[in-house]
Amino acid sequence: MRNQRFHGRHESEGRVCEHPTCTEAGEYRAPGTRGSSFDGPGEWRWFCLEHVREFNAGYDWFEGMSADEIYAAQAPGAGWATESPAFRATAGVDGMPRWADFADPLDAIGSRAADIKMAAAGRAYTEHSRFTPHEREALSVMGLGPKTDRPQLRRRYSELVRRYHPDRNGGDRTHEARLQRVVEAYQLLRRAAAFA
16 A cells, blocks of 8 residues: 655645745645644645645744754753653642652653552452551552652651752742651551551
């Protein structure tokens, strides 16, 4: 089966080239006056092969950008500076573990996968059976797994308090709710029978 979109060609479906003097089929698209946005995919202009080549030769992707913006767009790491939700300071506030909460990224993936499996099954796995449902939820808040021991719990609590306390964040109180959840989770877990 042959690919009908060879080099960006689209069957014309009655479209005519948008060049003012051309009557050829408009089978090649070029950026229109409105780009992709929240409102949809944007508009295309349709040209024949000759006129789309002419359009592309004169198209300037950097039009309207400053020299610094052009340099940033051409840098090898362009786009990597965008902060992923899992790495934001507010990550983990909804109970999902943060990548930064784990020494090994695979532990973070495994923790999240275990939570998803437990929720899907509607029951606890055997390694979670030493904790009550409330304690398992508290472990999730702390970003800990079912094999956690008391020293790990204490270290994790100390680390999270330092991370979220306003005194350690220049007085920023945006993480106060997360800090409160961590304190409540620790208070529940430190008295857990699993750590006796």
